[in-house]
Amino acid sequence: MIKQEHIKNLKAIVGEENFYHDKAHMIAYSYDATRERYEPDAVIFPRNEEDISKILRYCNENGIVIVPRGAGSGFTGGALPANGGIVLALEKHMNKILEIDMDNMVAVVQPGVINMELQKAVEAKGLFYPPDPASQEYSTIGGNVSENAGGMRAAKYGITKDYVMAIRAVLPNGDIIRAGKKTIKDVAGYNIAGILIASEGTLAVITEITLKLIAKPKRKQTAMGVFPTVEKAMEAVYKTMASGVTPVAMEFLDNLTIRAVEEKFKKGLPVEAGAILITDVDGNLPEELSYQMDVIERVFKENGCTQFKKAANDEESADLWFARRNASQSITIYGSKKINEDITVPRSVLPELLRRIDEVSKKYGVKVPCFGHTGDGNVHTNVMVDGSDEKQLEIGHKAIEEIFQITVDLGGTLSGEHGIGLSKAPFMHMAFTEEEINLFRAIKKAFDPNNILNPGKMAL
Amino acid sequence: MIKQEHIKNLKAIVGEENFYHDKAHMIAYSYDATRERYEPDAVIFPRNEEDISKILRYCNENGIVIVPRGAGSGFTGGALPANGGIVLALEKHMNKILEIDMDNMVAVVQPGVINMELQKAVEAKGLFYPPDPASQEYSTIGGNVSENAGGMRAAKYGITKDYVMAIRAVLPNGDIIRAGKKTIKDVAGYNIAGILIASEGTLAVITEITLKLIAKPKRKQTAMGVFPTVEKAMEAVYKTMASGVTPVAMEFLDNLTIRAVEEKFKKGLPVEAGAILITDVDGNLPEELSYQMDVIERVFKENGCTQFKKAANDEESADLWFARRNASQSITIYGSKKINEDITVPRSVLPELLRRIDEVSKKYGVKVPCFGHTGDGNVHTNVMVDGSDEKQLEIGHKAIEEIFQITVDLGGTLSGEHGIGLSKAPFMHMAFTEEEINLFRAIKKAFDPNNILNPGKMAL
Incomplete structure (x- = not known):
């Protein structure tokens, strides 16, 4: 009051x-x-x-x-x-x-x-x-x-x-x-x-x-690659990024996400695929685009890509992006409550991260569809549960906690882009030492000695 | 002790x-x-x-x-x-x-x-x-x-x-x-x-x-442009940067600097030029290089460039870079003491900055050769005086203080890359308000409450 x-x-x-x-x-x-x-x-x-x-x-x-x-x-x-x-x-x-x-x-x-x-x-x-x-x-x-x-x-x-x-x-x-x-x-x-x-x-x-x-940039082109397993796709991601070509975007959808979009929109997506990668390249010259696309196609195929499709125009590009753009809303078919996090790891451990998330999913008996910005190691991880079931919610939160621990163990961060706020404040101790949190508190105090500005966030 | x-x-x-x-x-x-x-x-x-x-x-x-x-x-x-x-x-x-x-x-x-x-x-x-x-x-x-x-x-x-x-x-x-x-x-x-x-x-x-x-990047190419006045060269700099092409480097030498290098090394430099610009572009494809070079040549010529020379190989490139690489040591012909600063302004006010530095040079009767990283608005400004003459040193420091004030008035910063340390600490009050310096002090205190780490720097 x-x-x-x-x-x-x-x-x-x-x-x-x-x-x-x-x-x-x-x-x-x-x-x-x-x-x-x-x-x-x-x-x-x-x-x-x-x-x-x-x-x-x-x-x-x-x-x-x-x-x-x-x-x-x-x-x-x-x-x-x-x-x-x-x-x-x-x-x-x-x-x-x-x-x-x-x-x-x-x-x-x-x-x-x-x-x-x-x-x-x-x-x-x-x-x-x-x-x-x-x-x-x-x-x-x-x-x-x-x-x-x-x-x-x-x-x-x-x-x-x-x-x-x-x-x-x-x-x-x-x-x-x-x-x-x-x-x-x-x-x-x-x-x-x-x-x-x-x-x-x-x-x-x-x-x-x-x-x-x-x-x-004057020009842009989209391509999509289909992979038999999520590990193969993750290998392709970090090897592309290390090839010298830097795509604008390198997004992925795992099998659960592909199936969810297909169930909702019937677009003829490859529902047997382990994962798909969608990538954009840009530049000012046609030669720059084809150079980048050639490298990406080669690296994708060297890493098990079974189908590689390049968009010929904006319409085809929008088509290739459709699955990614609709991933977030589609996965709600797996549960009314989505506990979604935006963990980020060094790109080379993406295959291991996804393998271990799969283990967590099996251990707790929850579906964990994943998609996101793999080009920078950022995975949107969604633990899907029935939001009206207290027991399931508790299991979901346990699964997320375990995924956070795996992320930190792999040298990753609790948040690639969403922040800590209230939601992740309870997990700050996993990612930071007491000394580091003390330093955050000292900085907070230097700016805001009376703690009037947005108090209680970031576990400070 | x-x-x-x-x-x-x-x-x-x-x-x-x-x-x-x-x-x-x-x-x-x-x-x-x-x-x-x-x-x-x-x-x-x-x-x-x-x-x-x-x-x-x-x-x-x-x-x-x-x-x-x-x-x-x-x-x-x-x-x-x-x-x-x-x-x-x-x-x-x-x-x-x-x-x-x-x-x-x-x-x-x-x-x-x-x-x-x-x-x-x-x-x-x-x-x-x-x-x-x-x-x-x-x-x-x-x-x-x-x-x-x-x-x-x-x-x-x-x-x-x-x-x-x-x-x-x-x-x-x-x-x-x-x-x-x-x-x-x-x-x-x-x-x-x-x-x-x-x-x-x-x-x-x-x-x-x-x-x-x-x-x-797999390829690199160097070019040099000769300009009748320093203002024209500065116009060419910011218009190139705003053209959509981003050169790796866009360095300049003013007339005093060109003359100094020529006097010392006799390389046949254009000693009548108001300024020269030296630029590098890079990329993976030959087409990328020629595209960038074409844009730069066009923008340079639209802004009064009288001579535009592209290096055909590494040797010619090193040749074009020679004047820039030897600028700093050459200008000592103008005085035994170089009071050098690395002021930085928004690129569009580079022409005005150089005009006003010239006024300061005339007002105090000191030579102020300038060169540096104009592609990012960073000008190495050198007030040259006789280091054994107390009176000249004092004049030199007054000139520098006036140049700092001009820089801040034009929306620039005291330091683009060298820092504040001891040398620029006396000028912190020009660039920062009391409130801002108080905040710096609060941050210093949050990290180092006993002030044991490198005290006395940055006017804190």
Whole structure:
């Protein structure tokens, strides 16, 4: 419950029309893509950086919790007010593309800009913003930066952090800071932008982001390879990546996922295959594309690929991508509740990872369809259970815990792109030592000594 | 002066043969590339991470200052014991390439490995480590990471931070931590590796670095363009970079620099030219090279290029690069003391930057030859004075201060690749607000509450 006095003072900052604590708003801002729900005490819509500075200064002085929020499309509860407090909703007013600087190939945006809107705006000018999380049609750049979002194109083009040149942000005490410049290089001072990326809204509220853009490649081509076993496909993945050719994307679907898409959409997919790989290459010249495709075809076939299909045009390309695009929704045929994680390992241990996930699946008697961004070692692992069955849910969570342990043992990470938030906080001790978690806590304290900003996330 | 008791205890950790406090060692470890000198109280050569942990724990408990040092080739005094203490010299034992992992395209190295040794080792396996600071033949990877070194190839391939995947380090209290993984993506926990990069040895001692490698491009070609004015050349730089073609390098020399090289080496350089640009492109196919060269030639000529020369082979390429490679040593004809800085601006304001540097040069009556990495907006600005003349030195420093102010006014940074260290510490207030410097101090304190690690650097 928020005190009347605070309501009055916060309304004085942002105006009546930008502060709500009615039931409808509390419900609307209580959830994210985890489907867990925590109602905030209020929702506030700052109009600009100055509002945010005043709000944070006020809340810091009065011990009021603030939870920054973009589109609420996160998979780990990063934007959920798990400890109550006020949701600081950035999607309403702080959603402008401030500049697309063609000369320096840079975009300056507010945090509430939708990823896809930015992509479209820069592509209209012949430029390219590569990070493309699956949530691109609704997730915000602020959220992407806060979670360091990845996407399909990460194998070649990297992830959000590779494009952030500068950040403006408000510290919990209300101080406004700028970190980084509109320059490729900047080594003056500590890399504050670097630590704000992936900090899940726990250190500062990001108010402006300067992003590197690149020239849009003129051509693109898609291919699909069918493999007898998932191990063979995983061998083909890392051997392709080590061949010198870097595909834009190198995505995989395992047998369970292929079957699920086929059952739902009847597209004539190879349901007996152990796995399929779908890959895109790009470049400016036809010769670059055919060179890359030739290498990929050779490496795929050397690793047991029984069928290799190249798309001749955009329509065929969309067709090859269909299975991957519809994987996530299709696998729900295996259970009403999907416990999905985005573990990531060094690419060379992908075959072993998938083998061991299969063992876990058998041990617990649960189906674990897998698909994802194998080009960068990132596997979306989905433990499917009946969500209404407490016993099954418990088994599912045990299976996931075991998969996390396997991932860490193989030199991998709990999260390739979704973050820790609430969902993975219980597993932080698997991935980090006490000394490392102490360091995280010291950094949190350096930014936010009163712990008002998104408390309780990341096991801090 | 270091107490006998501490000498005894530190020798017990590393062995007699790895601890020195004789005059010869004090002198040998008193300088870096700034030519300033500060003698340490002792020099210690840790054999491994465990030694470093024990040393730091002991020094932290006893308030003894530690200054980590690689090759001592830094340009800003980052490795100088400006406040006394013990130099922790990492080049002697901690200098091994631990692993070159072909499957994952990753190298794992100790901090004392020389940049060029790593480049050679990975190129022998068909892989490529792009960061190539001018000091590559003697600077260490640990130093490169600590200063976030750039180099010639940054225009296309980025800088050191773009290749650091994981770091092991020892905190001032002796805790050993690991940050990052051998995975392209890792968003679990705060980005500790990100903040250690460019932290100039003030937060932790780096003991192991995992670096991303890429496939070595099969072909490369060099070209040179001659321009009537430096402004025209700068226009050509940013318009080339915005054309969709990304050269590996795009280096420039101004008229003063061209004349200096010509005077020293008589190579028949165009001494009347306002500036020359030297550029490299690379790729796997001949078509990629000719496509890029055609675009560059067109953009250069549209911007006043009077002569465009493409190298037909390695020998001609080395010839075109000769002037750039010898720029730094040649400009000493203008004065015995070179006050050199590595300011960086957004590329589109390069023409204005150079115009304004010329004004400063005239105002103070000093020669300011400029050259450098214009492809990423990084200009090596050299105020040349008579080093034995106090009055001239003072004028030189005033000129540099004015150039820093211009750089910051144009949205640039004090340092593109050399760091802040001691040399630029007095100018931190130009580039950062009090709030930002307070945040740096809070971060320093979170890592190093007793301020034992490389104190006095970066104006903290």
